[in-house]
Amino acid sequence: MASIGEILRSARQNKKAALEDASRATKIKVDILEKLEADDYKGLGAPMYVKGFIKLYADHLGLNGRTIAEAYLESQGGLQRQGLRLETQATLMAERQNELRLPLGAVIAVVGGVSVLLLVWWGVRTWESHRMTPSKPVVLPHVNVEPVYRPKARIVAETLEPVTSAR
Numbered sequence: 491m492a493s494i495g496e497i498l499r500s501a502r503q504n505k506k507a508a509l510e511d512a513s514r515a516t517k518i519k520v521d522i523l524e525k526l527e528a529d530d531y532k533g534l535g536a537p538m539y540v541k542g543f544i545k546l547y548a549d550h551l552g553l554n555g556r557t558i559a560e561a562y563l564e565s566q567g568g569l570q571r572q573g574l575r576l577e578t579q580a581t582l583m584a585e586r587q588n589e590l591r592l593p594l595g596a597v598i599a600v601v602g603g604v605s606v607l608l609l610v611w612w613g614v615r616t617w618e619s620h621r622m623t624p625s626k627p628v629v630l631p632h633v634n635v636e637p638v639y640r641p642k643a644r645i646v647a648e649t650l651e652p653v654t655s656a657r
Contacts, residue, residue: 494544494562495529501551502527516550518543537566537578 492500502512513520522543525534534540544562545555566578 493529494558494565495527497553497558498544498547498551499527501548501553505551512547512550516546518547523547531566537563
């Protein structure tokens with residue numbers, strides 16, 4: 491079975507029309523028509539735009555645009571909702587492959603570099619704090635206070651009235 495791009499290109503060539511003529515008639519840029527005929531759907535926008543381009547171009551060429559647009563969606567695995575947008579299965583798979591590729595060596599280098607920087611920073615801070623400590627021990631001033639608190643009145647359990655002690 492021929493691809494969608496081959497069907498569009500052969501229909502245009504059978505009509506003996508140039509891409510520029512189709513572009514003027516459909517108001518679709520020439521580079522978009524070239525990508526459609528090459529089955530290169532990357533960079534053409536959302537799948538609904540591509541479906542619209544294919545339908546409009548196929549109708550202009552005298553083909554059944556709806557059938558060819560549906561065949562495009564089927565060839566891409568159908569539409570799926572991705573958040574607020576609709577994407578084809580092929581686009582989602584390509585995005586997932588790109589998302590999961592993290593070079594392990596680069597991740598290890600970044601984590602190692604940050605760790606070394608943190609260790610050096612911590613070492614400099616502790617060295618400076620030790621350097622700035624005084625060489626003599628700190629002497630606290632002598633305060634003349636009693637070390638134990640003794641209340642001036644004590645409460646007798648039977649009467650619950652304060653009794654002053656004779657001192």
